[in-house]
Structure formats: C-alpha cells, structure tokens
Amino acid sequence: MSDWVWAARLANVAEDRANIVAVGAMTIALYRLGNSIRATSSHCPHEGECLDSGFVENGTVECALHYAVFEIATGRLISGPTTGPLPVYPARIEGDDVYVDLTP
Numbered sequence: 001m002s003d004w005v006w007a008a009r010l011a012n013v014a015e016d017r018a019n020i021v022a023v024g025a026m027t028i029a030l031y032r033l034g035n036s037i038r039a040t041s042s043h044c045p046h047e048g049e050c051l052d053s054g055f056v057e058n059g060t061v062e063c064a065l066h067y068a069v070f071e072i073a074t075g076r077l078i079s080g081p082t083t084g085p086l087p088v089y090p091a092r093i094e095g096d097d098v099y100v101d102l103t104p
C-alpha cells in the first residue's frame with residue numbers, strides 16, 4: 001500500500017546534487033534529474049556518509065568518503081567498497097511540490 005507524503009517544494013530541489021530533506025522522522029536525498037525527481041536514502045550504505053557532499057553526474061551519485069557509485073534511479077551499486085544497494089523510494093512531482101512514498 002502506498003503512502004505519499006509531502007517532501008519539498010520543487011523549486012528547492014537543486015539539479016545535479018543530493019538535496020537532503022527531512023520527511024517525518026527520516027531524512028532522504030532528493031535529486032532533480034532533468035524533468036524527473038528521484039529519492040534515495042540520505043546516507044551511504046557503506047559506512048553511513050551523508051550524500052549531501054556526494055558528486056551527482058549522469059544519473060549516478062558518488063559517495064564522497066570512499067567513492068562508492070550508485071545509480072540514482074535504482075540504487076544499484078556500480079562500483080565501490082560496499083556490496084549493498086542504496087535504498088530508493090518512489091517520488092513524484094505534483095504541481096510545485098514533491099511527494100515521496102517511504103512505505104517499506
């Protein structure tokens with residue numbers, strides 16, 4: 001069952017970076033990739049580095065601590081010192097706002 005919740009104003013989601021926002025008790029990262037919006041965990045699954053200092057390029061985010069690279073749309077690990085994926089969450093744009101579904 002989905003549970004869409006408001007996450008941010010679209011105007012506050014900068015392109016080409018991980019935008020860290022609080023949604024309830026969680027923090028997540030929002031990415032504006034062209035006309036689409038994506039959401040992932042705000043922290044790297046390797047050793048927990050916050051992705052706000054990560055490098056976003058060509059639909060991927062690179063953790064700034066040990067350089068794990070993840071595909072933003074799927075969370076798939078592309079390279080780096082960890083084995084797990086980056087958790088991802090459904091996200092959508094509705095008017096001027098961004099909504100996410102954090103349902104496990």
Ligand code: FES
Pocket residue numbers: 044045046047048049063064065066067068080081082
């Ligand atoms: S904490 Fe991100 S790669 Fe190690």
